Amino acid sequence: MLAMSLRILTVIGIILLVVTALLLAVILLILFFPVTYDVRGSKCEKELKVTAGARWLFGLLRMKYRYPEPGRVIVKALWFTLYDSGSAGEEKEEKDPGKKAGAREKKGKKKNPSxxxxxxxxxxxxxxxxxxxxxxxxxxxxxxxxxxxxxxxxxxxxxxxxxxxxxxxxxxxxxxxxxxxxxxxxxxxxxxxxxVWENISYYTELLREEDTRQLFAHIWLRLDKILRNIRPRHLRADILFGTGSPDTTGYAYGAYCMVSSALGKGFLVTPDFERAVFQAEFEVSGHITLWVLSVNALKLFLDKRLKAFIRKLKKAKTKKA
Structure with missing residues (x-):
């Protein structure tokens, strides 16, 4: 009897251990496996086309979005379609004619006034x-x-x-x-x-405090890490533009030349000094790691200086009331 009970407990322990290991593996995959994204599009004289997509776990979970209107969002897991906005719109269009016909029949059944x-x-x-x-x-x-x-x-x-x-x-x-x-x-x-004038001195003193300065530095540090995580790794753009006036086109192109080194080699701008035109083809891609987002957001949320700063702001509002 005792041996049977020990075997049952052993089997239950093994099952719990396997389930825990699977849950831990799933959590680690979600946090550390990056979500890749890419956005592609083109802009002609009167038409804009955009295609965006996101993939996770080597394409196990995929999402696509297409523009122009009415647009379409498709979410798939392997070969199964989890969500399709286009099919939902078609179902609504199929249901609407029936409703309209029923409304017309109800109107026809109403009695005419004497x-x-x-x-x-x-x-x-x-x-x-x-x-x-x-x-x-x-x-x-x-x-x-x-x-x-x-x-x-x-x-x-x-x-x-x-x-x-x-x-x-x-x-x-x-x-x-x-x-x-x-x-x-x-x-x-x-x-x-x-x-505002009565409370402006309170706010200036609050901003000059050492804890507030340290808090802003901490916020900037966390935001910088988050932006570095989500920023595009690949950026390519080919733009043809013209304002219709040679002088303003030259000014805009000069401003682009000042920041062209920061944009990279994949960003190409060609001016047109003879006509007003804007045509572009662009491609943006990168990846996002949820671990970086969650850790930085959690550290910022648990900062005691942030809670003290919010408490002081609320105190100023109560004084104003």
Missing amino acids: PAVEENADDGGTACTEAARETEGAADCGRREADVVRTETDASTGAVSDFDEEKGSGAAGSILKKFKKIKYTIRNIYDKIRE
């Missing part, structure tokens, strides 16, 4: 015809006539009162209202400027 009601609508509702009296009743027609007369009376009296009010106030009233609005706006702007 000719008596149409006559009353054309006449402005001032009188009831004999057909309306027969269908709706004399009491309802009389009530409707009274409502119409009352509405007309109220409208006429309202128009007269509005006319008297406008006549009494005149242009002076409208000028006074505009002056009050301007005064209210100026007062709000003044209050906001005063609040």
Whole structure:
């Protein structure tokens, strides 16, 4: 009995060890195996084409995006399609005609209004015809006539009162209202400027503190490592441009020559001094390692100086309130 229990526990331990090893391997693959990406496109006079893709684990998981509109996103794992925005759009288009047909059938089933009601609508509702009296009743027609007369009376009296009010106030009233609005706006702007001025000394002192300076240096260090991780490893571009004016084209080309060494040899720009044109072909590729992103983000999030800085900002906001 004891030997059987030990064997069962041994088998369970081996299974747990294998599952743990598999989970650890998957986590390490996700964190350390890079995700490669590439973006390719071309820009003609009136058309822009872009194709972007990402691959992970030698193409085990792939994603593609195509432009122009309506665009299409495809996500595949091996040869299985996990998501296809094009197929979803086709399904919606197939479902929409059925909905439209159902809506048309419902509209066709609705009863048409009686000719008596149409006559009353054309006449402005001032009188009831004999057909309306027969269908709706004399009491309802009389009530409707009274409502119409009352509405007309109220409208006429309202128009007269509005006319008297406008006549009494005149242009002076409208000028006074505009002056009050301007005064209210100026007062709000003044209050906001005063609040900022009262707290500007607090913010300047906060930025001059040694902990704040060290925090900004730490943030810049982490952002620099993240940007180095996601930056393109390969960049190629062939651009033909012209503004339509030789002088402005020359100025733009001179600015490009000043930064051309930083862009690399794959970035080629050709000016056209005779016409306004912009044509380009580009290709960008690189890879992203999730381990670098997660470690730098975690170190920045756990920094005590960041928490203290946020706490001081909140303290300034409470003082302002």
